[in-house]
Amino acid sequence: MIRVEKISKEFGNKQVLFDIEFEVTKGEVLGFLGPNGAGKTTTMRILTGFLPATRGTASVAGFDIFEKSLEARRNIGYLPESPPLYYEMTVKDYLEFVARIKGIAWNEISKRVEEVMDKVNVTHMKNRLTGKLSKGYKQRVGLAQAMIHNPPILILDEPTSGLDPKQIIEVRELIKNLSGDHTVILSTHILPEATLLCERVLIINEGKIIAQDSPANLDKKLKGVEKLYVEVSGPKDEISKSLRDIPGIIDVSEDKVADGHFGFLIESEVEIDVRKDISRTIFQNNWDLFELRAFGMSLEEIFLQLTTKEEEV
Amino acid sequence: MKNIIALFLREFKSYFLSPIAYVVLTMFLVITGYFFYANISVFLDYMMNMMMQAQYYRQMPPPVNVNEFVIMPLFHNFSIILLFMLPMITMRLFAEEKKTMTIELLMTSPLTTVQTILGKYLAALALFVIMLLPTIFYFVIIGIYGNPELYPIITAYVGLFFLGASLMAVGLLISSLTENQIIAAAVTFGIYLLMWTIGWMSSFAGPKFAEVINYLSIINHYNDFTRGIIDTKHILFYISFAFFGLYLTFRSVESIRWRV
Numbered sequence: 351m352i353r354v355e356k357i358s359k360e361f362g363n364k365q366v367l368f369d370i371e372f373e374v375t376k377g378e379v380l381g382f383l384g385p386n387g388a389g390k391t392t393t394m395r396i397l398t399g400f401l402p403a404t405r406g407t408a409s410v411a412g413f414d415i416f417e418k419s420l421e422a423r424r425n426i427g428y429l430p431e432s433p434p435l436y437y438e439m440t441v442k443d444y445l446e447f448v449a450r451i452k453g454i455a456w457n458e459i460s461k462r463v464e465e466v467m468d469k470v471n472v473t474h475m476k477n478r479l480t481g482k483l484s485k486g487y488k489q490r491v492g493l494a495q496a497m498i499h500n501p502p503i504l505i506l507d508e509p510t511s512g513l514d515p516k517q518i519i520e521v522r523e524l525i526k527n528l529s530g531d532h533t534v535i536l537s538t539h540i541l542p543e544a545t546l547l548c549e550r551v552l553i554i555n556e557g558k559i560i561a562q563d564s565p566a567n568l569d570k571k572l573k574g575v576e577k578l579y580v581e582v583s584g585p586k587d588e589i590s591k592s593l594r595d596i597p598g599i600i601d602v603s604e605d606k607v608a609d610g611h612f613g614f615l616i617e618s619e620v621e622i623d624v625r626k627d628i629s630r631t632i633f634q635n636n637w638d639l640f641e642l643r644a645f646g647m648s649l650e651e652i653f654l655q656l657t658t659k660e661e662e663v
Numbered sequence: 664m665k666n667i668i669a670l671f672l673r674e675f676k677s678y679f680l681s682p683i684a685y686v687v688l689t690m691f692l693v694i695t696g697y698f699f700y701a702n703i704s705v706f707l708d709y710m711m712n713m714m715m716q717a718q719y720y721r722q723m724p725p726p727v728n729v730n731e732f733v734i735m736p737l738f739h740n741f742s743i744i745l746l747f748m749l750p751m752i753t754m755r756l757f758a759e760e761k762k763t764m765t766i767e768l769l770m771t772s773p774l775t776t777v778q779t780i781l782g783k784y785l786a787a788l789a790l791f792v793i794m795l796l797p798t799i800f801y802f803v804i805i806g807i808y809g810n811p812e813l814y815p816i817i818t819a820y821v822g823l824f825f826l827g828a829s830l831m832a833v834g835l836l837i838s839s840l841t842e843n844q845i846i847a848a849a850v851t852f853g854i855y856l857l858m859w860t861i862g863w864m865s866s867f868a869g870p871k872f873a874e875v876i877n878y879l880s881i882i883n884h885y886n887d888f889t890r891g892i893i894d895t896k897h898i899l900f901y902i903s904f905a906f907f908g909l910y911l912t913f914r915s916v917e918s919i920r921w922r923v
Contacts (some may be wrong), residue, residue, distance in 0.1 A: 396772040424773045434768035436673070438680040450669035451772045478763055495768070 351376045351503060351533045352397065357406035359557075360394055366392055367557045369406070376502075376624060379529045379611070381548030382537035389557040390537040391431060394507050400429040411502055424453060427501040427532075430507050433492025437481025441472055441491055444480050445498060452499035462498060470494045472523060486517035493524060497532070504528060506536040510543060522547060578616040578644050579605070584637030586612050592631055598622035611640050666774050670782025671789075674756070678790050686752050691744060691794050699801045700738040707733050729809045729850055730816075730891075734802070738819040738889040741798070742882055746859060750851035752790055754844045755833025756783045757916065761842035766919065776916050780909060784835055791827045795820065815891030822888020825901035829881065830855060832908025839915040857883075 352374040359367040374380045382390040397402040397408060399419045407428045408415050411511035420644065436444055447610060467473045470490040475483065480491055496504055507626045509525060510518045524649035526545055528534060538544055544551050547567040552562040563566060582589050586604070589612060593602045598618050618624045625642060632639045678684035710727060717724035760766040769779055805811050833854055838847040862880030865873040877883055881904070884897040 395767075399769055400771050400920065418776070420773045423771055424772070428767075428771045430764065430767045432764060434763070434765040436677065436765055438677055439673075443676075447673045448768070448772075450771070451666055451774055453666075453773055456665070478732070538729060 351378075352392075352408070352410050352535070354397070354408040355406055357393070357408060358406045359389075359394060359396065359401070362641045365404075365557065367396075370554075370557075370559060372552055372562060374533055374535060374560065376533055378550060379525075379534045379548045380424075381542050381544040381551045381652055382554055383536065383539065383541065383551050384537075384554035385539060386556045390554055391507055393554070394428070394505050394535070394537060396447055398426055398505055399423050404515075416647040423501070425503055426500050427499065427504045429492045429496040429506045431511070433488050433495065435480040435488060435491060435495075436478065440477050441467070441478055441483070441514060444491065445494055448495045449552050451534075454499055462500075466494045466498050469497070470603070475484035486513050486520070489513060489521060490519070490524075492591075493521070497528070502533060502610070504532045504534045506534065508537055508539075518543075544559035554641065577619065578625065578628070579641065580614045580616060580632075580639070581611045582614070582637050582639055583611045584632075586637065587638060588635075589632075590614065592635065593628065596624055596627045596631060598624045598627070613641075667777045667782045667785070670769075670779060671785050674783050674786035675789055678752075678786070683751065683755065684790060687748055687790075687795050688797075691748050692797055695737075695741060695742050695798055695801070698744075699737060702733050702737050702740075703718060703805075704901060721860060729811045733805065733818070734816060735889045737801070737871050738823065739886075741823060742826055742885050743859075745823070746829065746855040747852070748794070749791070749827060749830050750834055750848040750855070752787050752794075753831050753838055753851060754848040755838065756787060756835055757839040758842050758844045758847045761919070762844075770920065776913055780835070780912055780916060784831065784909065787831050787835070788828060791831065792824070795827075812891070815889065818891050818893050819889045821893060822885045822897070825888075826881065827897060829901045829904040829908065832905040832912070833858075836908050836912040839912050839919070845854060855881075900922070 354370055354372050357364065357367055357370045367562045370389075370393055372380075382393065384390050392401065394605055396403045397410060397415065399422060402416065410422040411426065413422040417541070419625060438449070445463045445466065446459055449462055450456065454462055467476055470493050472490050473492065475487055480488065483491065489512075492623070493506070493509065496506065510521050513521060517601075522543065525534065525536065529547075536547065549564060550562065551565050552570055553560050553568075580593070590602055590604065591617065593599060593614060599616055600619060601617040603615045605615050607613070616624070618627070625644070629639060629642060690831075706727075706729070709732065713724050713727065751816070757766070760769065780833050802811065802816050834847075834851045837851045838844075841847050841850075856914055858879070858881040862877055865876040865880075868876055883888075884900050887894050
């Protein structure tokens with residue numbers, strides 16, 4: 351549905367995107383994840399035809415976004431970071447205008463506007479000025495605007511930013527209902543949102559894609575090392591040494607001492623489950639095991655690890 | 664075409680949803696009304712003097728022409744007032760969209776740049792025509808109490824329309840260059856003033872250059888219209904001027920994509 355080939359973007363001398371490349375299949379929900387200024391919005395603006403790319407190209411619904419820009423745009427519904435509302439117009443007038451410029455036949459417009467207002471639940475606000483709406487309603491009208499021509503592709507830039515928790519849940523519900531019929535790309539810097547909504551996540555930092563996979567796979571892959579915590583009582587140095595001898599264990603560090611128990615943080619390779627070897631070692635040496643637990647990293651940690659540069663303290 | 668109509672309707676309605684249209688229309692009527700009253704007063708005063716002189720010398724009073732003494736100066740006043748009013752009509756056209764980023768909606772919708780520009784330009788033009796309409800009333804009043812020639816009034820309106828249309832193309836261009844409406848209005852007004860007063864310089868320039876300067880002065884082309892002359896030379900000047908302005912606007916709007 352969407353194919354992006356080696357897109358680079360420069361603003362003056364500053365390069366903000368470096369050879370971005372990805373594909374989205376029909377009906378998929380793809381999440382762009384990255385800190386502010388990573389290039390999420392720029393990538394979306396290029397896809398929607400607002401900005402030209404410096405190098406590279408992309409096709410949307412089979413249309414090249416530079417050669418066949420109008421056809422490509424017809425297949426996209428786009429919600430920019432701040433909903434593009436004309437504040438002096440009422441919700442209904444505004445949506446009718448958008449319907450017209452998106453090329454809906456004029457006799458179907460009022461029906462379509464009713465439908466889409468119903469979908470995002472703003473029908474009771476249809477005679478209000480868009481400028482007087484609360485942030486949550488503005489966002490909903492923005493969503494309505496994006497899907498008014500029933501485009502196969504929806505591109506949503508931070509659809510939940512600045513909303514209160516209740517509104518966030520509502521907008522997420524909306525997006526969830528949209529997936530399936532529509533191919534959706536959304537950007538976010540909130541991880542739980544990506545895990546919740548997206549089938550695939552693309553992590554962007556400083557204009558580069560640094561990882562792309564399903565949230566579950568990403569979780570697995572990015573762990574890189576498995577972390578374990580063991581609490582044992584016995585001779586400290588000996589324990590440490592024999593733990594280190596177990597194949598698959600990369601590093602052992604002492605954590606804390608309490609009541610004669612020693613805590614160890616163990617890093618091991620992902621593919622090997624070292625827990626049985628650890629317990630066997632401990633029992634064979636007649637030490638006492640108090641605790642053995644693995645802790646995986648949450649996506650939040652992965653995100654932080656991926657997107658913050660490691661700096662020596 | 665449908666797209667142009669859609670854009671035109673939105674833009675035109677927006678004028679009336681904000682105070683702009685009302686303020687501009689009212690101000691234009693107040694100022695032109697004042698000039699109408701002043702011109703008529705001066706004319707009556709002049710007539711009175713002529714009558715008294717004629718009586719003193721026991722002669723017939725000379726024929727005075729209301730077209731020449733009232734209507735022509737009035738239309739000249741109109742053209743100057745336009746220089747002040749039109750920047751207020753054109754300032755928001757692109758500047759506001761750039762400020763609120765609704766331009767992003769237009770540029771990601773299946774619209775061409777030409778459609779966007781024409782929709783906005785025609786909306787401004789329509790407001791301008793609506794602004795001119797009530798002034799017809801002045802000439803109805805003159806028609807009731809006097810005996811003016813109709814033809815020069817019509818040609819003067821035609822001239823006013825072409826003058827306004829070409830001025831507004833400049834305003835549209837300036838609006839597309841900034842996202843600040845005040846800057847758009849101020850720069851547009853400055854350019855209008857220069858285009859008007861550049862003709863004054865012609866007496867200090869060499870004969871060849873004076874001709875060029877006179878040709879460039881946008882109000883000079885309007886004078887013939889107020890005299891009841893429709894010269895294709897002047898119409899061509901205004902049309903090519905407007906076209907040039909719109910073309911530059913086209914380039915400017917296209918480049919917004921590179922400048923955002």
